[in-house]
Amino acid sequence: MTGRTRREKVDQREGDILIAARDVFVENGYDQARMAEVARRAGIAEGTVYLYFKSKNALLFAVLARFWDDLTAGARAGVEAETPGLPRLRCLMQYHMDCLSRDIELLQMAAHVQNLLYGDPETQDHLRRYVSVFDDVFRQCQALGQLSTDFPVWMARDLFFGTMEYSARTMRVRGVEQSAMVVAHLMMVFETSYRADAGEHPQSLNGVDRLDAVSDRLEEVVRQLLRSGQH
Amino acid sequence: MTGRTRREKVDQREGDILIAARDVFVENGYDQARMAEVARRAGIAEGTVYLYFKSKNALLFAVLARFWDDLTAGARAGVEAETPGLPRLRCLMQYHMDCLSRDIELLQMAAHVQNLLYGDPETQDHLRRYVSVFDDVFRQCQALGQLSTDFPVWMARDLFFGTMEYSARTMRVRGVEQSAMVVAHLMMVFETSYRADAGEHPQSLNGVDRLDAVSDRLEEVVRQLLRSGQH
């Protein structure tokens, strides 16, 4: 606390603001988030926030940038601990789905913001770096002969991110946790539609995966029941 | 112009506001859209808008409701002119993709709003009706034996809407028009991953399917329980 240089203090304060802002944004959504509340939680005056971020929008961008960066780091780490090829793909899928379920509010805001300021290349960079984790994994599957090279990567990418994002959104509306099934299903789709030896029969989503998924869902339902029973 | 009843005039004015609002929202995005501008374009005073829609949010809802309804009508009409089964699926896909490309701004706002007010059943109804067009077409494909019945509809739905929405968004960022490719690709995915004659190991899934159904039923029961417990 004592021996910190001015620069360190400033960095620390910027971090405090970002953390406070993230909380406030997630709790209230962008529109309902109050700059005054962000300042209060960061323990500074309202005007001070504007020394660090030039507007509410810029603040959200900064929060999202950090979020994407964390996501990228986590994904790279998780993926590299797996054997190359399809297992890595499944691992990334699982990771992405988990993050989506956990932080869907932030991601919705990202889409909202994307709408506002797409075109600014700087703002999209963090997202692009995250997306490239998938690109790498997918290309490696192709290189290993596990997936067909007949399709451009962007198609698989749209399928991958699009399906999961939409699932996460509807899951939330329906109030059910079914990420395991989503992952199993999407993995099946990748394996059947993009399989390298296209002459063979597609393999169906296997029984164990689905049993897994069903039990996850049941567990979730029961857990909700228990939780609500305590009030 | 002369012989109109009061009711007709009011309806007309409501329509004017909705059209003006839609334009303003699409041109500026939700945050940058000004109620004053909507009023100006509709040729009325600012306060008058609030006689028809109780808030800016309500106005956006109304715009989206009309949008979904138009979409639904168009989709039903287009689909019914096709031969049942996969051709209808392809037709709906094409239709949805075209609408997405054209009106992606509105759809982004829909996601934003969904975020704000999800939970209100009334607001989601128009969207739900549109989605059910897909459900019907997909179930018919299953009934005709063109697609497998191994999978719940919601999985196919997430794949369908998720992929296309994401594609439309990225297409716009990249500034390329490739909807035809997206449709062809997604259709291929449906045909290979959901093909009915996955005759290799369908029986082994039977038990899991039934477990699935049990879980669905349980889930419903528990949810009812939770709902009633809150009153």
Next chain:
DNA sequence: AGTATTAATGAGTCAGTTTCATTATCGTCA
């Protein structure tokens, strides 16, 4: 025409973001 009911107006309120003149803190050097 007279009156009641419904519709429209737009100046004003209010909540929330952003600015900026002022004040405090820090690092440096005599």
Next chain:
DNA sequence: TGACGATAATGAAACTGACTCATTAATACT
């Protein structure tokens, strides 16, 4: 150490834009 310039923080006030409401206009009804 103390004085000085540079950097950081403050919070009251300006600004912006959604929303209200007392007042006025239009319409229907007798």
